[in-house]
Amino acid sequence: MQLQLPGIGEWMAAFFTLCIFSFLYRDNVLYRLAESIFAGVSFGYYIGLARLNTLEPNLFRPLFSDFAGHWPLLIPFALGLILYLRYVPKAAWISNWALAIYIGYYIGVNLIQRLHGEVLPQAKGTMLSLQVPPGQLLGNLVIILGVLTVLIYFFFSSPQRGPLKPAARIGVYYLMISFGASFGYTVMGRISLLIGRLTFVIHEWARPLVRAVFGG
Amino acid sequence: MKLARKLLLIDRRIIFLLVLAGAVIPILFPIGLAVQVSPPVRAVFQRVEALRPGQTLLLSFDYGPSDGPELDPMADAILRHCHKRGVKVVGLSLFPLGGVDMAFARLRQLATELGARDGEDWVNLGYKDGGQAAMKAMGDNLALVFPVDANGVPVGEIPLMRAVRNYNDVGLAVSLATSVLGEWWINLVNAQFGVDVAVGTTAVSAPKYYAFMEAKQAVGVIGGMKGASEYEELVAEAYPDLAGLSRTATVGMDVQSIVHLVILFFILFGNAMFLATRRTRQEA
Structure with missing residues (x-):
């Protein structure tokens, strides 16, 4: 049986992984090299991706194949080009037109999206019935109490005195539990990344390398 | 002291x-520690299980290589599940840094493992800029946003896509998401088009998605590597012939x-x- 060394891709990925891990010992030139190459490659990748996946199929190909049917595409194309007039000092103000349309569109989309898709359904989700079986009642009470007390904590228009003070205090406990859960999940997520890299280094680079060199 | x-x-x-x-x-x-399945993951599994053979699942690969250890196993488990159920998969990506390649890697893995056919059992429509604008436009016509698939084949020539015009032809949309894209699938696509949405997300983002599930805006949530291992467990339980395939999240949970x-x-x-x-x- 012929044993193969890891390929050039595996060698590069393992090298850059170890370069990034070297930061755990201390900041060094290999870490900075890997970081800079990653930033450059990411930017280059994004440009190529936008050209191949968006500009060519959605703009250039329709324009060249059927100009009469697709000429309105020239309008967003022109608006996109106008954005680059920011680099021409005397004409930089024209780029604001494209920017204004872009911002206007996304404000409109976001406003409806957040209100209709998030604020209203989430508010509705907290309006829970108390006429439910005991097991579900406890859960509903916890949610209702949490929403009210956290809202009281974030109500800054009046001093938190009298009955508002203990309610705000309970709100703080809710927030602390929420932050704790988020932090626990964050730790788990970061360890998952470590597992992913170590699994790659061990199974796809080190193990084949050891087998190819020492056999077995 | x-x-x-x-x-x-x-x-x-x-x-x-x-x-x-x-x-x-x-x-x-x-070590092979036991995996306990949680209700949010079971809800996603049951929703996929409820899809009829021939129905379409839209799988959005909204993540890049840095989130692969958590989201790749979810993609593998969902794709295997769909293939066993005879559910067609339309893959796409709205995440720029690597999403389209993550989709190709997972879908080709499915083809290698179970012989799923490109264009008939699955299709990779590729990446599109625009996020919310692309999501809204897909509600009218998927082919307007994705006139060709990731290989450059016009969608009209792809057998699977002949039955899929817009969200009305999709049984379930699943976003494997990092960043804000998973939220958009819920607060835009689910809210405005009524499509059932499930989200598989990184552990860092998971807590906020449970609120969407509680409000019945998402059918379920698969959170991080733990969630992925639970889905792997459910698939292995339901389809013993798939139990022998790699279960990277289950190993990762050790x-x-x-x-x-x-x-x-x-x-x-x-x-x-x-x-x-x-x-x-x-x-x-």
Whole structure:
């Protein structure tokens, strides 16, 4: 049986992984090299991706194949080009037109999206019935109490005195539990990344390398 | 107390080394700890299980290589599940840094493992800029946003796409998401087009998605590597012939458990030493 060394891709990925891990010992030139190459490659990748996946199929190909049917595409194309007039000092103000349309569109989309898709359904989700079986009642009470007390904590228009003070205090406990859960999940997520890299280094680079060199 | 003070000043690199050991040993020698399935993951599984053979699942690969360890196993498990159910998969990506390649990698893995056919059982429509604008336009006509698939084949020539015009022809949309894209699938696509949406997300993002599930805006949530291992478990239970395939999240959870124990030990140990030295300082 012929044993193969890891390929050039595996060698590069393992090298850059170890370069990034070297930061755990201390900041060094290999870490900075890997970081800079990653930033450059990411930017280059994004440009190529936008050209191949968006500009060519959605703009250039329709324009060249059927100009009469697709000429309105020239309008967003022109608006996109106008954005680059920011680099021409005397004409930089024209780029604001494209920017204004872009911002206007996304404000409109976001406003409806957040209100209709998030604020209203989430508010509705907290309006829970108390006429439910005991097991579900406890859960509903916890949610209702949490929403009210956290809202009281974030109500800054009046001093938190009298009955508002203990309610705000309970709100703080809710927030602390929420932050704790988020932090626990964050730790788990970061360890998952470590597992992913170590699994790659061990199974796809080190193990084949050891087998190819020492056999077995 | 001198010892406690010395231990409090322990070089953090020693802790890194112990965490590394805690991670490497279970990778080399898997333990096979049991996986307990949680209701949010079971809800996603049951929703996919309820799809009829021939129905379409829209799978949006909204993540890049850095989230692969958590989201790749979810993609593999969902794709295997769909293939066994005869559910067609339309893959796409709205995440720029690697989404389209993650989609190709997972879909080709499915083709290699189970013989799923490109264009008939699955299709990769590729990546599109625009996020919300693309999501809204897909509600009218998918082919307007994706006139060709990721290989450059016009969607009109792809057998699978002949039955899929817009969201009305989709049984379930699943976003495997990092960043805000998963939220958009819920608060835009589900809210405005009424499509059932499930989200598989990184552990960091998972807590906020449970609120969407509680409000019945998402059918379920698969959170991080733990969620992925649960879905792997459910698929293996329901389809024993798939149990032998690689289950990277389940193996990963062995490592998670050991590393969490190491971290817990150091949190308790550090606090105990801190309290011990503080008491000595107060007495002095």
